Amino acid sequence: MTHVIDAIKTRRSVRTYSSRKVPLSVLRRVLEAAGWAPSAHNAQPWRFIVLTRAVEKQTLAEAMAGAWMANLAKQGVTPQVRKNLCKASVERFTRAPMLIIACVTMEDMDRYADESRQRVERDLAVQSLGAAVQNLLLAAHACGLGACWYSASAFCKETVRKVLMIPEEVEPQALITLGYPAEKPRAPRRKQLQSYSYRDCWGRKL
Numbered sequence: 001m002t003h004v005i006d007a008i009k010t011r012r013s014v015r016t017y018s019s020r021k022v023p024l025s026v027l028r029r030v031l032e033a034a035g036w037a038p039s040a041h042n043a044q045p046w047r048f049i050v051l052t053r054a055v056e057k058q059t060l061a062e063a064m065a066g067a068w069m070a071n072l073a074k075q076g077v078t079p080q081v082r083k084n085l086c087k088a089s090v091e092r093f094t095r096a097p098m099l100i101i102a103c104v105t106m107e108d109m110d111r112y113a114d115e116s117r118q119r120v121e122r123d124l125a126v127q128s129l130g131a132a133v134q135n136l137l138l139a140a141h142a143c144g145l146g147a148c149w150y151s152a153s154a155f156c157k158e159t160v161r162k163v164l165m166i167p168e169e170v171e172p173q174a175l176i177t178l179g180y181p182a183e184k185p186r187a188p189r190r191k192q193l194q195s196y197s198y199r200d201c202w203g204r205k206l
């Protein structure tokens, strides 16, 4: 029990990596741990796409940066600022030894005729994927790896789908960088327990 709580508290988002290769056996352990997450109906509605080849990482990073830059241009961000952000974004993802695209699929989830229950079912699938991603991060930490969960892919799902030729029934959600850490980040502050949990619906503190 203590081990799990220690792992939860000492895991950090690692954003810089050494060039040390991640053995396939370690990658398998991490992905297998992701697959032991709880899921609605035990449907296990996740798919993970692992990119390790430089050309694959570069293509994806450039495509995502392109989509982001188009949005920034619409917002009126200056070309020089866009150029700098674009470079930093591509470097962030190409320098990571591995990129994992965490996807959700409704394939084995229940199907409802009405839109409202179908929306709930989708929420359940995305919640399940979140649990799997957290397992993945904790397992990576336990194996001496570092990882960071990025939202970049969630803002350009169709771009990611096109580049990686992801089938229609699978939807890219999160992007995780993975590798051996080259930094030891400090723990960002957490909210006090009393500020986010209540003993009852009258707001009495724990």
Ligand SMILES: Cc1cc2nc3c(=O)[nH]c(=O)nc-3n(C[C@H](O)[C@H](O)[C@H](O)COP(=O)(O)O)c2cc1C
Pocket (backbone or CB within 6 Å): 011, 012, 013, 014, 148, 149, 150, 151, 152, 185, 187, 188
């Ligand atoms: C859904 C989600 C999206 C995130 N997106 C990003 C991101 O786009 N860029 C980034 O640097 N970190 C991202 N993070 C990592 C958070 O910044 C990080 O978890 C938070 O600051 C707490 O730090 P810790 O993970 O080291 O405890 C994301 C985390 C989650 C759960």
